[in-house]
Amino acid sequence: MPKELEKLINAITYLPWIWEKSATKLAFFLLNSNQNFNENLSESIKNIKTKVSFCKNCFSLCDLWQDFCNICKDEDRDKQTIAVVEEYLDMMMIEESGIFKWNYHILGWAISPINWVFIWDLRFKELFERIQNADWKVEIILATNPNIEWEATSSYIIEEIEKRKLKYKTKITKLSRWLSSGYLEYADNITLVNALKERKEV
Numbered sequence: 340m341p342k343e344l345e346k347l348i349n350a351i352t353y354l355p356w357i358w359e360k361s362a363t364k365l366a367f368f369l370l371n372s373n374q375n376f377n378e379n380l381s382e383s384i385k386n387i388k389t390k391v392s393f394c395k396n397c398f399s400l401c402d403l404w405q406d407f408c409n410i411c412k413d414e415d416r417d418k419q420t421i422a423v424v425e426e427y428l429d430m431m432m433i434e435e436s437g438i439f440k441w442n443y444h445i446l447g448w449a450i451s452p453i454n455w456v457f458i459w460d461l462r463f464k465e466l467f468e469r470i471q472n473a474d475w476k477v478e479i480i481l482a483t484n485p486n487i488e489w490e491a492t493s494s495y496i497i498e499e500i501e502k503r504k505l506k507y508k509t510k511i512t513k514l515s516r517w518l519s520s521g522y523l524e525y526a527d528n529i530t531l532v533n534a535l536k537e538r539k540e541v
């Protein structure tokens with residue numbers, strides 16, 4: 340096998356959800372595909388690291404030249420409600436339901452010492468600053484399915500908010516029921532919408 344082909348197969352194997360057989364198939368697909376397609380693809384792969392940035396308010400993703408994402412810039416959004424999620428994909432799931440016009444805060448992960456993810460690795464400080472600086476009563480929705488990591492993360496958020504002297508008492512809510520799939524990402528739209536609508540105060 341040519342060295343370059345072998346190198347490509349090896350590189351693709353490192354991608355998640357790809358088995359060796361699929362990696363070989365993909366490499367052959369690229370070998371036989373149009374040169375323009377390959378160049379565009381490699382350009383996009385390169386640019387994903389250099390032209391994508393984080394929103395300075397909620398840590399969602401935005402284009403490099405923007406300070407804030409389109410959600411944070413949207414004046415028609417409900418500024419009083421902040422859904423706290425682990426990652427961008429969770430936010431996308433809620434947005435795709437097309438029902439909620441909330442603001443978000445993306446923590447980046449959940450506390451998980453077993454995976455070497457600690458409090459200081461997540462964007463808590465910025466979340467508490469947002470709550471502290473709000474000139475209105477804020478509802479914080481802990482919008483992730485309960486699991487051990489998220490329980491620890493939620494408890495930390497609740498404790499820290501309670502410790503603070505705030506102008507308005509923060510309302511903290513979480514999903515009323517577990518999603519059978521275990522993750523926001525895999526829940527069907529109706530189940531997710533219901534779980535988010537019927538949230539309960541903690």
Ligand SMILES: [Zn+2]
Pocket residue numbers: 394395396397398399407408409410411412
């Ligand atoms: Zn934002």
